[in-house]
Every structure is written in structure tokens, then in C-alpha cells.
Amino acid sequence: MASADTLTTPPGSLDAFWMPFTPNRKFKQAPRLIVGSEGLHYDLADGRRVLDAIAGLWCVNAGHRNPRVSAAMKAQIDVLDYASNFQIGHPAAFTLAQRLTQMAPAGMDHVFFTNSGSESVDTALKIAVAYHRARGDAGRYRLIGRERSYHGVGFGGISVGGIGRQRSTFGPLLNGVDHLPHTLDLARNAFSRGEPAHGIDKADALEALVALHDASTIAAVIVEPVAGSTGVLPPPRGYLKRLREICDRHGILLIFDEVITGFGRVGSNFASDLFGVTPDLITTAKGLTNGAVPMGAVLMRGAVHDAFMHGSVSAVELSHGYTYSGHPLACAAAMATLDAYTEDGLIARAAELSPYFEDGLHSLRGLPGVIDVRNVGLLAGIELQGWASGLGTHAQAVAQHCLDESGVLVRSVGDTIALSPPFTLERRHIDQIIDSLRAAIAQTAQATDTAA
Numbered sequence: 001m002a003s004a005d006t007l008t009t010p011p012g013s014l015d016a017f018w019m020p021f022t023p024n025r026k027f028k029q030a031p032r033l034i035v036g037s038e039g040l041h042y043d044l045a046d047g048r049r050v051l052d053a054i055a056g057l058w059c060v061n062a063g064h065r066n067p068r069v070s071a072a073m074k075a076q077i078d079v080l081d082y083a084s085n086f087q088i089g090h091p092a093a094f095t096l097a098q099r100l101t102q103m104a105p106a107g108m109d110h111v112f113f114t115n116s117g118s119e120s121v122d123t124a125l126k127i128a129v130a131y132h133r134a135r136g137d138a139g140r141y142r143l144i145g146r147e148r149s150y151h152g153v154g155f156g157g158i159s160v161g162g163i164g165r166q167r168s169t170f171g172p173l174l175n176g177v178d179h180l181p182h183t184l185d186l187a188r189n190a191f192s193r194g195e196p197a198h199g200i201d202k203a204d205a206l207e208a209l210v211a212l213h214d215a216s217t218i219a220a221v222i223v224e225p226v227a228g229s230t231g232v233l234p235p236p237r238g239y240l241k242r243l244r245e246i247c248d249r250h251g252i253l254l255i256f257d258e259v260i261t262g263f264g265r266v267g268s269n270f271a272s273d274l275f276g277v278t279p280d281l282i283t284t285a286k287g288l289t290n291g292a293v294p295m296g297a298v299l300m301r302g303a304v305h306d307a308f309m310h311g312s313v314s315a316v317e318l319s320h321g322y323t324y325s326g327h328p329l330a331c332a333a334a335m336a337t338l339d340a341y342t343e344d345g346l347i348a349r350a351a352e353l354s355p356y357f358e359d360g361l362h363s364l365r366g367l368p369g370v371i372d373v374r375n376v377g378l379l380a381g382i383e384l385q386g387w388a389s390g391l392g393t394h395a396q397a398v399a400q401h402c403l404d405e406s407g408v409l410v411r412s413v414g415d416t417i418a419l420s421p422p423f424t425l426e427r428r429h430i431d432q433i434i435d436s437l438r439a440a441i442a443q444t445a446q447a448t449d450t451a452a
């Protein structure tokens with residue numbers, strides 16, 4: 001384990017940085033710093049090289065320091081560093097937008113650039129509300145999210161999000177938000193492969209919300225097709241289709257948050273493709289630039305975009321945007337990343353590896369404390385029985401064991417171990433991840449659960 005002495009940071013420098021989503025005081029007692037990366041691996045400050053089984057933070061889909069991406073970014077920075085896209089522009093943003101529409105499900109033919117998943121979510125929510133207003137339907141302002149969902153950290157995102165602690169900490173949030181029930185059903189669906197069989201009826205809760213609030217007040221529904229950060233929850237069979245039908249029946253926009261599932265994570269370009277359901281808007285980020293530089297994008301159907309293209313041609317159609325929307329460096333990284341996905345066949349590779357990954361994961365069934373395994377594409381969650389010492393302590397112990405004893409970086413989200421490896425991995429790496437988890441689960445089962 002790295003100690004403060006082995007860090008390549010100046011003494012005392014750990015204090016100033018308030019780390020996001022981190023128990024800062026605990027981390028700084030025994031910091032673990034990453035100092036390099038290559039392909040599937042990270043180099044740690046203590047000299048160890050570890051296998052990155054989570055692609056950074058669900059984002060480095062094409063492998064670390066992907067040569068295409070690095071080369072494109074280096075070339076770009078010597079040509080154009082920054083150009084605004086407010087009332088002037090630069091070609092790469094237009095080219096990238098067009099390229100994204102070609103890759104997206106049919107009909108998603110316009111793109112609004114952001115810099116993160118959170119910004120994509122807030123942008124999509126604002127576009128949804130403004131869309132109805134642009135059509136003379138200003139009474140539609142309500143936004144429907146779902147329990148156990150994560151939509152980033154903007155006030156819009158946490159309002160529609162379904163994680164109690166992230167909401168209660170920050171006050172009254174947005175008005176007019178309601179939530180669908182989550183779809184996790186361990187009693188009926190544990191150890192499903194891909195979409196679980198039971199739970200389509202959970203979509204009918206949207207009809208109940210329509211009855212409660214009246215459709216004429218509801219602007220949009222937002223869901224992650226596969227919830228990621230709350231434990232990897234694939235949708236029950238038929239669930240997304242039913243949501244689509246109910247939205248259509250009542251004139252409600254459907255938003256898929258594909259910040260994790262977009263760009264091949266589930267073995268197809270988007271989860272919308274895999275599940276055969278096209279929403280009205282798709283939020284993306286992460287895999288768009290392979291994590292090499294921040295960027296997000298909201299993709300939308302022509303009808304959503306076109307609703308704004310009325311009135312004076314001199315008027316700004318949407319009063320929204322970011323200084324760095326469509327930043328040249330991010331555009332260069334994204335173009336090269338999309339090349340890696342398509343020309344290097346990485347999304348096809350993710351799909352090909354999925355059955356082997358799935359078999360490996362489900363071989364963990366029966367180990368002590370493993371209460372569910374959920375997976376789709378190269379995305380998986382292994383849920384562990386919680387320990388009395390607190391939410392997440394069991395999964396944290398397993399993750400720590402994987403890192404310390406076998407050099408594999410996995411992520412704990414609550415009491416679930418999340419996996420989302422880069423698509424460039426090989427079967428032997430899948431074996432390494434599964435072996436590491438098997439040993440960690442067996443070992444921690446014997447430990448007392450007082451470690452937290």
C-alpha cells in the first residue's frame with residue numbers, strides 16, 4: 001500500500017484537494033495515487049501495475065492512452081486551442097455532430113454539446129421543458145425520474161435522481177418532480193442474465209403518475225436504460241418499450257440517460273439499439289471521448305429540435321450553452337474515439353466478449369455472500385450481502401482485496417461490485433478479473449465485518 005512517503009506529491013499537498021465522492025479523511029490516511037496508464041492498466045505511485053476493470057470511471061472504453069485519441073489531441077492542440085461556438089464556430093463541432101447522428105439510432109439527428117454527464121442531463125431536462133413551451137404547451141413542466149437512478153450532480157440531475165442521500169443533502173430541489181419505482185427485484189430476478197424476466201409492470205407506475213398529476217403537466221420521463229451507479233440494474237424485459245408506449249400515449253418526452261451505456265458498453269452503439277426502443281433524447285458523455293478530455297452530448301429527434309426553429313431567424317432559439325460546448329480538443333478526441341469504436345471494431349469486440357464475460361461472472365454464483373449477479377454487454381454488478389458495519393462495507397472490503405492482493409481495480413457501489421472493463425481486454429483478462437473476485441469474496445467472507 002502506498003504511504004504518504006511514497007507519493008510523488010509535495011509533502012502536505014494532500015490537504016487542499018477536496019476530493020469528489022470520497023471519504024476524504026480516510027483516503028488521505030492511506031492515499032492511493034495513479035501516476036500512469038497504458039491500455040488496460042494503471043501504474044500506481046507505489047510502483048504496482050494494476051488491471052483497470054472499470055475503464056477509469058465507466059469511460060475509457062477504448063483503453064488508456066488509446067493511440068488514435070492521443071495522436072488526435074496532440075495534433076489538435078497545435079492548430080486550434082479554443083474557439084467559442086456562441087455565434088461563431090469551428091468545423092470540427094459540426095463534423096462531430098453529424099458523425100454522432102450517423103452512429104445514433106435512426107431519427108436522432110441533432111446534437112447539443114456539453115462537458116459532462118451532469119450537464120447533458122440538465123441540458124436534456126431543460127430542452128424537454130422548453131420544447132413543450134415552444135409548442136404552446138407551457139403547462140407541461142413536471143419531470144419524472146426513477147428511484148435508484150443516478151443522473152449526475154446538477155440540481156436537475158439530483159432532482160430526478162433516485163439516491164436519497166444525494167437529494168436530501170441539498171434542499172428542496174426542483175419543483176414538480178416525481179419518481180417511478182426502481183426495477184430491482186431480487187426475490188424474482190436474482191442471477192438473471194441480461195434483462196430479467198419480471199418487472200414490466202413497474203412501467204405501469206407511469207400511468208399512475210399520469211392519473212395523479214394529469215398528463216398535461218408532465219414534460220418528460222428520464223431513465224437510465226441500465227441503471228449504472230446504483231448497482232447495475234438491467235431493465236426488465238419489455239419495460240422500456242412499455243415506458244415508450246405510455247409516453248407516446250400522453251405526449252410525454254422520453255429521455256434515456258446513456259452516459260454509461262452509450263458508445264458500446266452494452267455491446268451495441270447505444271442501449272436504445274440493444275433494447276429496440278428509441279427515446280426522444282439521449283444524454284451521453286464518458287465514452288464519447290474515451291475519458292481523455294471532458295465532453296458530453298445530448299442527441300435528439302428531429303421533431304424536438306425543429307420545435308424551436310420558428311420565429312425570427314435573428315433570435316437565439318435556446319438560451320442555453322456552455323463556454324466549452326463543442327471544445328476543439330474534445331471534438332478531436334471524440335472523432336478519434338469514434339474511429340476506434342468503428343474502424344478498430346471495438347464495439348463489435350465488446351459484443352463478442354460479452355457471453356464469455358457473462359459466464360465468468362455467473363460462475364461466482366454460490367460463493368458466500370453473493371446474492372445476485374447482473375450483466376449486460378461489458379457491464380456487470382455483483383451484489384453482496386450487506387454487513388452490519390454499514391452500507392457498502394462488504395463491497396469495499398472485496399474491492400480493496402482485489403486491488404491489494406491481485407492487482408485488479410474494481411469499483412464498489414453500495415454493496416455491489418461494479419465492472420465495466422475497456423473493450424480492448426482479452427479473455428485472459430476476464431479470467432484474471434473473475435479469479436481476483438473469487439479469491440476476494442472467499443477471503444472477505446471469513447473476515448469479521450468490523451473493518452469499516
Ligand SMILES: Cc1ncc(COP(=O)(O)O)c(C=O)c1O
Pocket residue numbers: 115116117118119121150151152153224228229257258259260285286
Ligand atoms: C447515468 C449517468 N448520468 C450522469 C452522470 C454524470 O456524469 P458526470 O460525472 O460526467 O457529470 C453519470 C456519471 O456516472 C451517470 O452514470
